[in-house]
Amino acid sequence: MKTIHSLISSLVLVAAASMAITAHAQVAGLGRVDLLKEDIVVPGKELVQVRVDFAPGVKAPRHSHPGEEIAYVLEGTLEYQIDGQPPVTLKAGQTLFIPAGAVHSAHNVGSGESKELATYIVEKSKPLVTLAK
Numbered sequence: 001m002k003t004i005h006s007l008i009s010s011l012v013l014v015a016a017a018s019m020a021i022t023a024h025a026q027v028a029g030l031g032r033v034d035l036l037k038e039d040i041v042v043p044g045k046e047l048v049q050v051r052v053d054f055a056p057g058v059k060a061p062r063h064s065h066p067g068e069e070i071a072y073v074l075e076g077t078l079e080y081q082i083d084g085q086p087p088v089t090l091k092a093g094q095t096l097f098i099p100a101g102a103v104h105s106a107h108n109v110g111s112g113e114s115k116e117l118a119t120y121i122v123e124k125s126k127p128l129v130t131l132a133k
Contacts, residue, residue: 031052045121066100077090082104
């Protein structure tokens with residue numbers, strides 16, 4: 001019985017992970033790996049952490065999140081564009097705060113692969129990524 005519960009739990013996690021990456025998976029050369037998803041003490045909020053991998057020249061579609069994001073560049077060079085603000089270029093080891101609901105995008109402007117560690121504090125009942133119109 002314990003094995004069946006473990007299998008069901010694993011299948012649920014795989015399904016949740018695949019739904020979370022759908023919006024970014026539509027862009028060739030853009031990958032997303034879910035690392036952590038935990039409830040926090042703030043009612044209705046959760047912490048989500050993912051790694052986003054960008055092939056050279058790849059740009060993520062404009063999107064927003066139902067909460068704050070902290071982007072930390074692990075590797076390479078990424079240019080972030082938050083609507084209404086000038087672009088910001090970050091290299092490995094640099095961070096950027098993205099306000100809740102802000103429409104933004106990231107573009108790998110380096111010559112090699114770039115990777116970002118994204119940490120979110122978001123509303124539990126909403127999709128992590130909403131594509132902008």
